[in-house]
Amino acid sequence: MSSQKRKIDISQMVSPFLVLYILHGTQMGEGVLTFTRRIAKVAGYDAWIGILLTWLLTTIIIVIVWKIVPDGQDLIDIHHSIFGKRFGNLLSLLFGVHLLSLSFYVMRSYIEVIQVWYFQDLSIGWFSLFLYILILYLVLGGFRTVVGFIFFSFWIPLVLSFSILIAFQHGHMENLLPIMNTSYWNIVKSVEPMATGYLGIELILMFAPFIHKFHKGLKWAVSANGLTTLIYLLVALSNFVYFNQEQIQLLAWPSLHVWKIISFPLIERFEYVGISLHFIVIIATSCIYFWGSVQCYYRISKVSFRGISIFLAIIGFISMFLVKDYLMIEQLSNIISKIGFCLLFIYIPFLYILKLIKSGVTKSHETI
């Protein structure tokens, strides 16, 4: 296997401040609907402290990512330089699988939402056909189009998160008290389910060379992480004050249930509008992951970008039929959450250490 090392077209590159939108867009996906249930299971009402802890850890990871990636290189180059060509490509291959399965998971789990809230007998075949046509249309437009779409979808959760404030009006703030009701260890354990909501940091390794003056993007990535945390915190607190601990475990998508209490003069049930708007956010997240996996395979193979995208879209389309029910989605979610956790908190620091050792070795060679 040889890699396609091509100079990236300047017309496909984006400004560093767009990292804010890209990273926030990748993080804000399906997770925001379910994470409160997952973290409350581990740490109860004190899980919001876990969010802050995860925020701290992920910010460190982001800084490490910026330390790993030199200007104009991506994960494939880093794998090559650290592990050599063959083993590096194998790791990149696995990384591509991770991105593709995340892209698939985000979409498939949202189809479940649509099935539950809108159409019990939704034909997955037609629906996912349209989904993948849309994704292909986006991805074949190049990185700029994908980022444009994320930029467009960025404003939706920002606006939607205001609507969730209504829960504080009707909720019980005393639910949160006393703080530190649970053991420290439980809070630390809540980082693992929470980390799923922060996945997207690893994608920076793929799109880094597409960012104009990549080194300037760090502050934007950190702010994106902060913004994500802010929204997660808001959502978590609103859910915690509105539902009690037992109830929240029974709700598949607690955040959607909060929307049920909102009504406007023209819109009686806000969650219908909310779900369809959040669908756009889901597509944006899924699309950038899909782009990441296509780019990954494009770099390690000799097939055209178009060919790989169509092939992966067909794979995704077929896998839609393999996931049969909600239990399988939950299983998939658990696996992805574990893999994502390892990738973020073990693999990326591991890469950094290897890189340090490698550069140390070459430096000492040079001095000798």
Place this chain on the structure above:
Amino acid sequence: MLRRLWKKTNHSPSIESFQDLITFMRESDDFKQLRFGNNSAITVYYYQSLINTEKIKTNLLPYFQDLSIHNVQEIKNILPFDETEVTSDLGAIEEKILSGFIAITLKDDDQQVLLMPAKFETDRNVDMPEIEFSVIGPKIAFIEDLHTNVNLIRKRIKLPHLQMKLLKVGKVTKTSVAIMYIDGIANQENIDTIIQRIKDIEYDQIIDSSFIGQMIADNSTSPFPQLMDTERPDRVTSAIIEGKIAIICDGSPHVLTGPTTLVEFFASYEDYFLTWPLATAFRIIRIFAVMFSVLVTPLYIAVLTYHYHVVPIDLLGTIISSRKDIPFPPILEVLILELTIELLREAGARLPTKIGQTIGIVGGIVIGTAAVEAGITSNVLLILVALAALASFTTPIYRIGNTIRLLRFPFIILAQMWGIIGLAFAIMFLVTHLLRLTSLGRPFTEPFYPPRWPDLKDAFVRLPFSVQGKRPIFTSSIDKNRIQLKRTLAKEGKRK
């Protein structure tokens, strides 16, 4: 080119000399030949239909009385006309005779031909704008004549840097196309792109500027126009000063300008004649009108087919009671009414003005009320469809109005398939399409994406002229400052 075509079709001997050309042209009955002078030494050839014969009689004949002339150069020297030319190049002779010149030869020397312009002008006078009418501001529109149009622009820009490049396009029509820009403001890359793309056009007829607009568009399958199309000289002037490039096509009263962006199609030029808060408010109303026009009937379908619980109970009662006698599902009801409106619009556009108005009244009032009374459509929907049609007329540029008109049909189909989720689908496809579009290689959705905050001063809003100190970024103009405002100078120092 014509000669080559003729060669292929008629199998006649090729044209080798001026005499051959004359013999060939004479086959057309409006080709005339006049002889003057001693022993008819001077011969004049022309197409009667292209020539102002008065001009020959009054201006030319007096010079030919009692003269002894030895070569055509002498005639050229005594004739007081511009653009006269002596040549023996057959291609040039053919082209000139066909564009309203007369050819003069001498008996002794029939290789040297004198060409003199005597064009017969049939163009109408400069008139009021009909499509982009504005209550305030100049009331003048382009006409079909290229030179008048160029004159309308040049007399508004008193700058020697205003350049015009003339090109000939179309193998048969050989239409003159002028490209106008200000040297030192317009981006050279844009100019080169336009000139190159126009030169690359391979077609026999260029009847109107919209032919060029379609042929040089970045994506010719898109329903969105990718070049601005206007009949207002003031709009073109302002575009040129902003650093855009105007394409003026002979025979077309519409001038193209580019590069352009989506929001520009929602900006009426009247916005600049009103004070900025008013202009901003109207612009926002227009954008909402367009969104309403595209979304309202699909939403009606989505809500009434799938999500009736989204509507509050009181409103639902009104809708249901107006619909209780209708035998059709919402989608059929909507399609019937939408297609009726489209029919009316299409018929109104094709019919002569006087009949068109009558048909509009017959269609709008009679058919509308009759449809409701007959129980084919509901009152609520009739109001919505009429409003949507009205809203689509608020677009200041006719061309984008057509796009909006067509756009709602895919929305309707997707809304029928998956309700609000289908609408989200349709919006996503539309957004993706817009994101992929470019105008002369520059992003069409600018300034929203790629986000260029300074350009937002003239997008959704139209801020006062005092903050419009810079030209828009997306034209990549060379000279970015409009005026040497202190504010802009300070800003530039900070930015660079």
